[in-house]
Amino acid sequence: MKKWLVNLGLTIAAICLLTACGNNQTSTKSNDKVEVxxxxxxxxxxxxxxxGDKVEVTSLMGPGVDPHLYQASQGDIKKLHDSDIIFYSGLHLEGKMGEIFEKMSNDKPTVAVADSIPEDMLLSANSANTHDPHVWFDIQAWIHVVDEVEKELTKLxxxxxxxxxxxxxxxxKELMEMDQYAKEQINTIPKESRVLVTAHDAFKYFGHAYGLEVMGLQGLSTDSEYGLKxxxxxxxxxxxxxxxxxxxxxSISEKSINAVVEGAKEQNHEVIIGGELFSDxxxxxxxEEGTYIGMFKHNVDTIVSSLK
Structure with a gap:
């Protein structure tokens, strides 16, 4: 049996135990903040x-963490169990945590925020009947997530x-200003140079929103394999x-992109690393990059400075 299946089994067992222990118990919190x-x-x-100061937020996945491959620990399960509400991205971004969210939804609000985005704003994945989960790279789509979070917090x-x-x-308002900034900056890149090449295919929404052709060595998920071909x-x-x-x-090893750079060099074509982008x-x-708007601005500025 694969190791991740064993880990998943242990995780689900932990969920069942925590859920059983938590049933019919009243929360004894020391403050009135919504635990998220x-x-x-x-x-x-x-x-x-x-x-703002009315919520206490715990994020399971920190800097450099790949959500496609993330496996919840028993400590994570406790954090999920102890919260008043769970927000996750959805669209199978957190691929190995699907069953955990399903179990948790029986006990508390468990919200896939990307489900709030109108379907006509979602981009298709390579496989049938699935969508690209990297929705935060289209600010116009991400604004629907803001409305969803506001609605759910108000309920609680x-x-x-x-x-x-x-x-x-x-x-x-800040998001719309950043959206306008991104459009203005990307438009300074010559049209023939508006090609964004990255390690995995995480920037389709960005390319669609701001007029860049996007290419990734790996597919939408880093769980997919890539080969010499x-x-x-x-x-x-x-x-x-x-x-x-x-x-x-x-959040991804440089190994794959370095292989591309070396391969181009062997064909007497010099390719540089244009910089590091924040994707997942x-x-x-x-x-600054630890905030959504700061991360977005960093990406825009890095892309423009290298391709312009």
């Missing part, structure tokens, strides 16, 4: 901006509805299109 557990930093950032803490509404409105195909494309820069990602994870807490 999220998966990714992007989702946590939305909750923090809307909830109706007395704070005016504050949540005000915070959500202010946050959406994939590397060679991308190398040939770089040479043919005279693309001079590729990008690494903070944000930066360190306390830094």
């Amino acid at each position: 557990t999220t998966t990714t930093g992007q989702v946590a950032d939305v909750v923090k901006n809307i909830g 803490s109706p007395d704070n509805e005016p504050l949540f509404k005000e915070n959500a409105a202010n946050y959406k 994939d590397v060679q195909a991308l190398v040939d494309l770089l040479v043919e299109r005279n693309i001079k820069a590729v990008f690494i990602e903070s 994870a944000m930066g360190e807490e306390g830094t």
Whole structure:
């Protein structure tokens, strides 16, 4: 039996035990804050901006963590169990945690925030009847997540509805400003150079929203494998299109992209690493890149400075 299946079995057993222990018990919290557990930093950032000092947010996945491959520990299960509400991204981003969320939803609000985005704003994945989960790279789509979080927090803490509404409105204004900034900056890149090459296919929404052609060595999930044939195909494309820069990602090993750079070099075509982008994870807490807007601006500025 595969190791992750064994771990999943242990995790589900822990859920059942915690859920059983938690039934019919009254919470004994020391404050009136809404206790929230999220998966990714992007989702946590939305909750923090809307909830302000009325929420206590715990994010399971920190900087450099790949949500596609993430496996919950028993400590994570306790955090999920102890919270008042769980927000996760959804669309199978947290691929190995699906059964955990299903179990938890029997005991508390468990919200896949991407489900709030209208289907006509979602991009298709390579396989049938599935969608690309990297929705936070289209700010216009991500704004629907803000509304969803505001709605769910208000259900739990109706007395704070005016504050949540005000915070959500202010946050959406900041998001719209960043959306406009991204459009203006990307438009400074010559059209023929608007090609974004990364380790995995996480930037389709970004490309769709801001007019870049996007190519990834791996598929939508880092769980997918890539081989020499994939590397060679991308190398040939770089040479043919005279693309001079590729990008690494903070949550993925540089190994795959370095193989592409070396392959191009063997064909006498120089390709540089244009910089590090934040894809599935944000930066360190306390830094500008540790916020959603700061992460987004970093990506825009890094892409523009390398491709312009």
